[in-house]
Amino acid sequence: MTLEHSVLFSPQKIGAYTLKNRLAIAPMTRVSADKAGLMTTEMARYYQSFAESGFGLIITEGLYTDKRYSQAYRNQPGLSDIQQAKSWQPLLSSLNASGTLLIAQLMHGGALSQYNKYQDHTRGPSAVRPLGQQMPFYYGQGQYPLPEQMTMQDIREVIKGFVSAALFAQSAGFHGVEIHGANGYLLDQFLTPYSNRRSDVYGGLLANRLRLYREILQAVRAAVGDNFIVGVRFSQKKVNDNEHTWPEAIEAAWQTFTLAKNSQVDYIHTTEPQAWAPAFANSPSLAALAKHYSGLPVIANGGIVEGEQALDVIKHQQADIVAIGRAALANPNWVDAIKYGQALRAFDYDLFKPIANLENASRYLDSVS
Ligand SMILES: Cc1cc2nc3c(=O)[nH]c(=O)nc-3n(C[C@H](O)[C@H](O)[C@H](O)COP(=O)(O)O)c2cc1C
Structure with missing residues (x-):
């Protein structure tokens, strides 16, 4: 089936910008920056290829926000100084030709940090060792370290870091920023009762566990003004x-998505293993709940491989935009493939072996094509 004339290829407004279609690249950490946290020409080529293949929006991998406790991975790019921000400018200039927007994802690793050039220990909401094991494909090994509990001053520094990273992104020419509140990183550690045992205003009730989201979103919005996503x-x-x-x-969906709306964000991005699946027993999907409670544009991500699945998510009012991760890595021509009904290659985790960087992915793709 060709989808050339479907809603997937119609424009969508977010904030002050209009996307040329409903197709976004999901944020994906590729541990390929240089030692100073700068983006490299190899990374620029990688992102540029998604623009050339027709995606209307690219959300970068998570960029660390400060030189304190935010960095999570070796070779992760940062947005903690002006040089790091400027290193994205060649890509930003080349994107102008394709009309693809670039949003910087701002990420604080908190207790999930596996490597931090600026510190030898981690800090999170509470001194609770994270579940699970560090990720070997990001150079990690064994248990996560036991974090120190963040002080009030640490929390103020976290907020400052998000604000300054957003301002660096704005000055470098990005079209916007996405605050990473998901996937177990710092903000999600505050939201989650088992990693947040605090007894102060950041712990306990849901409204307290969401406080840091509100403070960061409001501070970032106040700093960047209305015309930056x-x-x-x-x-x-x-x-x-x-x-x-x-x-x-x-109740969490209602409070969370209402908070986002009241904090003047331009969009909500939800990710679930299957973007369209019920979020809770007998409920709509998380994306549909985000849309329902906020009225904002929603990006839905998770498990979308085929064009028809993407179309279904949009047609059934679950979301306005779909973000594609692994399927786009396995099929750098994903947009054209679904537009003209061409066959797709299945994603294979060999693409991330032994380290999930761009060099190994290119080698893998060369070997299978
Ligand atoms: C290698 C890899 C790196 C990822 N890095 C990030 C990241 O930096 N920030 C983020 O929010 N999600 C990250 N994710 C999650 C993806 O954005 C997405 O949610 C996930 O791959 C599911 O979508 P998919 O089924 O389309 O692949 C990553 C996923 C992969 C596979």
């Missing part, structure tokens, strides 16, 4: 816990 990503699952569901279920 600010989005936020939420999930139930985590890189170190693929069973987790929000304990307050639908």
Whole structure:
């Protein structure tokens, strides 16, 4: 089936910008930056190829926000100084030709940090060792370290880091930022009762566990003004816990997505193993709940491989935009393939072996094509 004339290829407004279609690249950490956290020409080529293949929006991999406790991975790119921000400018200039927008994902690793050039220990909401094991394909090994509990001053520094990273992104020419509130990283550690045992205003009730989201979103919006996209990503699952569901279920969805709307964000990005599946027993999907409670544009991500699946998610009012991760890595021509009904290659985790960087992925793709 060709989807050339479907809604997938119609424009969609987010904030002050209009996307040329409903197809986005999901944020994917590829541990390929240089030692100073700068983006490389290899990375620019990788992102440029998604623009050339027709995606209307690219969300970058998670960029660390400060030189304190935010960095999570060796060779992760950062947005903690002006040189790091400027290293994205060649890509930004080349994207102008294709009309693809670039949003920087701002990420604080918190207790899930596996490597930090600036510190030899981790800090999170509470001194609770994260579940699971570090990820070998990002150079990790064994248990996560036991984090120190963040002080009030640490939390103020976290907020400052998100604000300054957003300002660096804006000055470098990005079209917006996405606050990474998902997948088990720092903000999600605050949201999750088992990693947040605090007894102060950041712990306990759901409204307290969401406080840091609100403070970051509001501070970033106040700093960047209205004409720069600010989005936020939420999930139930985590890189170190693929069973987790929000304990307050639908009440959590209501409070979370209302908070995003009240914090003047331009879009909500939800990720679930299957973007279209019920979020809770007998409920709509997380994306549909985000749309329902916020009225904002919603990006849905997770498990979308075929064009018809993407179309279904949009047609059934679950979301406005779909974000594609692994299927786009396995099929760098994914947009054209679904547009003209061409066959897709199945994703294979060999693409990330032994390290999930761009060099190994190119080698893998050369070997199978
Ligand atoms: C190698 C890899 C790196 C990822 N890095 C990030 C990241 O930096 N930030 C983020 O929010 N999600 C990250 N994710 C999650 C993806 O954005 C996406 O949610 C996940 O791959 C599911 O979507 P898919 O089924 O389309 O692949 C990553 C996923 C993969 C496979």
